[in-house]
Amino acid sequence: QVQLVESGGGLVQAGGSLRLSCATSGRAISTSNMGWFRQVPGKEREFVAAMSWTGGRIYYADSVKGRFTITRDTAKNTVYLQMNSLKPEDTAVYYCAADPPSAGNWWSDSRTYDYWGQGTQVTVSS
Numbered sequence: 001q002v003q004l005v006e007s008g009g010g011l012v013q014a015g016g017s018l019r020l021s022c023a024t025s026g027r028a029i030s031t032s033n034m035g036w037f038r039q040v041p042g043k044e045r046e047f048v049a050a051m052s053w054t055g056g057r058i059y060y061a062d063s064v065k066g067r068f069t070i071t072r073d074t075a076k077n078t079v080y081l082q083m084n085s086l087k088p089e090d091t092a093v094y095y096c097a098a099d100p101p102s103a104g105n106w107w108s109d110s111r112t113y114d115y116w117g118q119g120t121q122v123t124v125s126s
Contacts, residue, residue: 002115004096009120010035012086016124020081022096022117029053030074032099036081037110038092038122046096049081050107064090066124088125093119 008020020036035050049070050059059068075102079096100112 002098002112002119003113004098004115005096006069006094006096006117006120009017009122011125014086014088014124014126016086017084018086018122020083020120020122022079022081022095024077024096024098027073027098027115028074029079030055030075031096033102033106034070034072034079035078035097035100035107035113036070036093037097038090039095039119039120040092047110048094051079052102052107061108074083079093083122086122088124088126091122091124095119097106 003025005023012018027047031053033053039045043077047061048064048066051070067085072079088090096117097113099114100106106112
């Protein structure tokens with residue numbers, strides 16, 4: 001049974017930083033493509049960042065490029081999302097997702113991911 005548990009969300013002022021963690025069990029992240037998405041009420045889930053199972057390919061949404069960084073610790077089986085220079089428009093529930101097949105634009109299509117965490121709220125005040 002694969003489980004993803006996000007943590008690290010919270011309330012931060014604009015310009016601040018947060019680091020989200022996604023602790024994974026039941027599947028080694030070294031063998032799984034991993035991604036981060038976010039969602040605000042009334043809107044579709046939005047791609048944020050992704051990392052291939054090799055760790056060699058990393059993708060970012062244009063809206064977060066240069067501010068967010070996805071990393072992983074295979075020994076801890078945990079994926080991270082470092083978020084710097086946060087803006088009010090980054091406010092959302094952030095989800096970790098795993099195991100899309102490596103086909104097409106797998107990183108940005110939420111429908112291809114098999115496993116999802118419960119989400120963690122990030123609120124950025126102006």
